[in-house]
Amino acid sequence: MEKPAYKIALLGAGNVAWHLAPALEKAGHEIVYVYSRTLANAEALAQNLKAAQATDQPDFSQTSADLYIMAVKDSALPELLQAAVFPENSLVAHTSGTLPLMVFEPYKNIRGAVFYPLQTFSKNTPVSFRNIPFCLETTDENAMLLLQKTAGSLSEQVYKVNSEERKILHLAAVFACNFTNHLFGISAEILQQNHLRFEMLQPLVEQTVQKAFSQNPFSVQTGPAIRHDENTIQTQLQFLQTNPTYQQIYELLTRSIQQKS
């Protein structure tokens, strides 16, 4: 694959920027600016980069970058967007999974876009971008081409996803990640209260995930609910009687599994 080298300015020095900036450099791009409200944070990130200038002033009027990436918290974006000054017709992309493209609507002098890596980032956990899906959105065709080349230089999974679809992705992620994490928490709590280690379940959980992504998850459902094993279901409900919420979750998910079978 050809490696297009773009000049990229990064607004934000948090978890996303922290991983994205070096990855973009490694892919051949040049990070020209790192902005953060806190200069020390911008400097800390810029230090790890070849030629990035750190700044706490979001005035980019005298700069020229092919792409301005706003990797800040959802709650901080509107304010920063209002404060920032970009050269006329700049391509400015945010990295949020939830903010619509519409946030750029009031700013007619720039081309707004979404450059959203579908993954959670934490500073100390290394990330391989190769398999991270990038969800891209913009109404400008040339801008889309540039975003696709940029994302494609990082990852093999690049998708056009509009704001409506991003909402659906987010809902699906709530079920597949947020809610499952809560079930892991309940499972861990049950084990810990009985002096058993949650780690014992790790191989089984990992296998469950592999199976779910290799086939339709509903088609590989196992357990007492799908077997209509009333004996086990009643015993397990009985065990949960000290926690009515967990009992309700057990009953409702059992019923939902049985509805699907």
Place this chain on the structure above:
Amino acid sequence: MEKPAYKIALLGAGNVAWHLAPALEKAGHEIVYVYSRTLANAEALAQNLKAAQATDQPDFSQTSADLYIMAVKDSALPELLQAAVFPENSLVAHTSGTLPLMVFEPYKNIRGAVFYPLQTFSKNTPVSFRNIPFCLETTDENAMLLLQKTAGSLSEQVYKVNSEERKILHLAAVFACNFTNHLFGISAEILQQNHLRFEMLQPLVEQTVQKAFSQNPFSVQTGPAIRHDENTIQTQLQFLQTNPTYQQIYELLTRSIQQKS
């Protein structure tokens, strides 16, 4: 680690036996017999082994093995146990996660045990035993030593787990595996109905699992519920209105997450 070589007879030629038998051989043990109700199945498995004799007769009275492993379905075990004939004082272990040690109670001439690998097996998916937790139970001290050596020759994770604890492990696995798989199914369905691919969520799900097992899952909870992001919660509930069960699951899990925070 010393590699003790035991003579082992396998009763069953299903998924568990199919993976366990060659792994035991590789660990230095000798599989001397493979029993199956269907001779062809016993033969098919024995063919892959060095010196195993296939049989469809559960009469082991003229044999001498250090360990008889009954790797059959829960529903088939009681009948096979009644039909089988073992030499006096034989060590006979089942591989079930749900059957209690008590199933051996009526058979005073043998030493009953549990040799339970905490993983699901399917014939065509290769398995590495190294990380699979083995849950062992028996009342006989020498028998426990032999089971520990056998399990220890396969895996680095060997646990003494009594029948009551095994029940709790099973309940925890229902939450962490069966119920999460159902949530994966709902997530995949929502995406597919909107022409989006479930595979897009795989990196995020895998990261969620890694995080959940590296810290307390409750402490790494993310999403609209824990943020009390009522706006997103209401929008997402609205989206689910055509499916009352999914709506109920969303409401209940959101409430449960908030109770824990």
